[in-house]
Amino acid sequence: MVFRPKIDTFFVHFIMIIVFLLWLVSFWPLIIFSGIVLVEFLLLLSVFVIGVSIISWSAFQINYEFYPDYLLVKGGPFVSRIPYDKITSVTLSNNIFSGYRVLSSRDAIEIFYKHALWGSVTIAPDYKKEFLHELTKRCPHAEMRV
Structure with missing residues (x-):
């Protein structure tokens, strides 16, 4: 059974800001130096x-x-296999800026699961109840x- 992530406007705006900052950093030499x-x-x-x-691959795939x-749990190049017997607990979360997260x-x-590098993974399935x-x-x- 496959679940897709929920995507909210905050996340889309956040990614747009990151892309803009990347554009600014990448093309700053064109603005400063005219002889490129x-x-x-x-x-x-x-x-x-x-x-x-x-x-984009990490955020939307x-x-x-x-x-x-x-x-x-797959998010672009990041893949985690979480055995069911290692899962210890599940909680609600709205913290998307810290820890290991594969969400949008x-x-x-x-x-939360045993033997995890960060101790847990934060995800946001579209149909959370199911x-x-x-x-x-x-x-x-x-x-x-929950």
Whole structure:
């Protein structure tokens, strides 16, 4: 079963600001120096395009997939396999700026699990109630504080 992320306007505006700042940093030499040659321009353009591609891939290619033995959380190049028997608790969260998060909304849930590098992952499935119901079926031992 696959769940897509919820996307809110705050997140879209936040990504737009990051892309604008990346554009500003990438093309600042064009504003300061008037003698930029074609090779330098192409280098600045490629840095900008690669940066925006990685940010867009990470921000908008997100899936949460239930497999028989684990929950797969994918966000661009970042993939986490969370075994159901390692999940300890699930809580509501609106903190999207700290910790390991694969989301695009402030209306999120945080999944705590053993042996995690950061201790938890914050996600924001579009159909949160259905997601939590499926997670409860697969992790009856986990403490659900939602």
